[in-house]
Amino acid sequence: MKQFMCLDVGGTKIRGALFGDENIEPIRQQKIPTQNQGQKVEDRICGLIREIWPVNSNVDAIAIAAPGFVDSDKGVVIRAVNIPGWEFLPLQKILQDKFNTPVIIGNDARLAALGEWKYGAAIGHHDVIYLTISTGIGGGVIIKDRVLMGSRGMATELGHITILPDGPLCSCGQKGHLEAISSGPAIAQFVQEEIKNGKKSSVSALKNFSSKEIAQAAFEGDELCQLAYKRAGSFLGMALVNLLHTFNPTCVVLGGGVSFTGDLLLEPMQKEIEKSILSKEYLGNLTFSTAKLGENAGLIGGLVLITVNNL
């Protein structure tokens, strides 16, 4: 039996799992905090790999899901916004040298897309768009059963698509990206600014509030909070229309915490899509679905990436 190891490196946690062949139930799994004072994140990754390494047997390949811009061809993390110091980090080489087994790295959202396509919400579809909407917005696209990587593995940065020129500032430093309008922090930012501008909202009584508290207040009838989700959902719909015109898929999968607020976000999204689509033909064979693999999507996507590449 072949054994594969997959890791998903997030801003706060690193999750690791050992898989046997193509079975998506891990033989063993563990998670640790990403940061620990005085330690490099890449050293913590190595530590976690050692901890779940099988006794008396080998690992046939390692896949790493990493946040931010990942050059899969060169095996380099170009920039990871949530992990300070990760700039042009040759993660593939570091791990290959240490563990003497093939290593493959990929953007976490692209790997999650692969996972949802093979084992989750998009089983049986050949052309899929996956968007994860949480602290950031990431994306992955499957075209005729292959994940779109781009010439350097930097394709489908779908959170960083300009949807409102000169709009709000994005985490990447540019303006008006989808992530700067429809992500969790962007929703909170919008409400904060409207409150500063004199708008009333029940959340203004809270010391801190995030998109979660805003969702709760919106469910309870708070108009500003409802507007915040309506705005985020409409722009999300506009971005999706652009993606439907670009990819003409049969399945759209939405993952990430913000998408689980349901109709609050999805109703204005659907309205915008119906209003702005070029032709109903784009919608005739299209399914919308929420992600099914939960927090394991990146790990399972890593497993798919390994088997697709025959490592």
Added chain:
Amino acid sequence: MKQFMCLDVGGTKIRGALFGDENIEPIRQQKIPTQNQGQKVEDRICGLIREIWPVNSNVDAIAIAAPGFVDSDKGVVIRAVNIPGWEFLPLQKILQDKFNTPVIIGNDARLAALGEWKYGAAIGHHDVIYLTISTGIGGGVIIKDRVLMGSRGMATELGHITILPDGPLCSCGQKGHLEAISSGPAIAQFVQEEIKNGKKSSVSALKNFSSKEIAQAAFEGDELCQLAYKRAGSFLGMALVNLLHTFNPTCVVLGGGVSFTGDLLLEPMQKEIEKSILSKEYLGNLTFSTAKLGENAGLIGGLVLITVNNL
């Protein structure tokens, strides 16, 4: 020797050519006006096919490049803005029944992309974005040597991507699409409206002016005309940045009359790209090129489509 027939159906002309095997020099070619009173366009297509049909031999396949939304899988032209009456036209079936040979239809810009990739400006590249900027804006994308068609062959409608929410009206009826800002008629529309708003321009002395006269006036120093191209070029750059973040290609090919105005459009485009790109890594291996196949791009693309599909 196999023989293939390719047609490119435009708003004003239908071009037809007979090719031998994979030789891009046509054995025979001809063009006729698209419209003739009292005649259906599809009947004119049949007439042209008959005229260039080889004597005493067969045609192994026919490819048709058609404008507008084309469902290549079903062989149906869903809508062609420039050809009144073409709505849900089963062009593939009509021609197959008549000529008893395999027929394949595709959007003209996507076929031009295929042509430029195999025989034109993008030879040797595996990941290519092609944009044609003239009366409309069309697009085609090559990913790992395959043209992106989408689930129903309706992908890469890249002119109909919202780039300025609530912006100018597009030919398709939606607002703020790239085509409504950076196409030839959109550039002329912008100048007309600015003149109406009291701006001065040398072209206001002309009875009619198009993007061509505006380009000429811009070269001669007319400020409003320069601004019109700067605006079109900047938004084109913004759209291209979105496409680079989406596809991460190694080659961008620009075709169509408007792109041949050169620096007037391309300088503001380049500036916007350099300003708005997420990481220089997207530009490191990227080549910009103007289209090389001229008005034969669609025909040659049809030939490529036939050979790719082994018809």
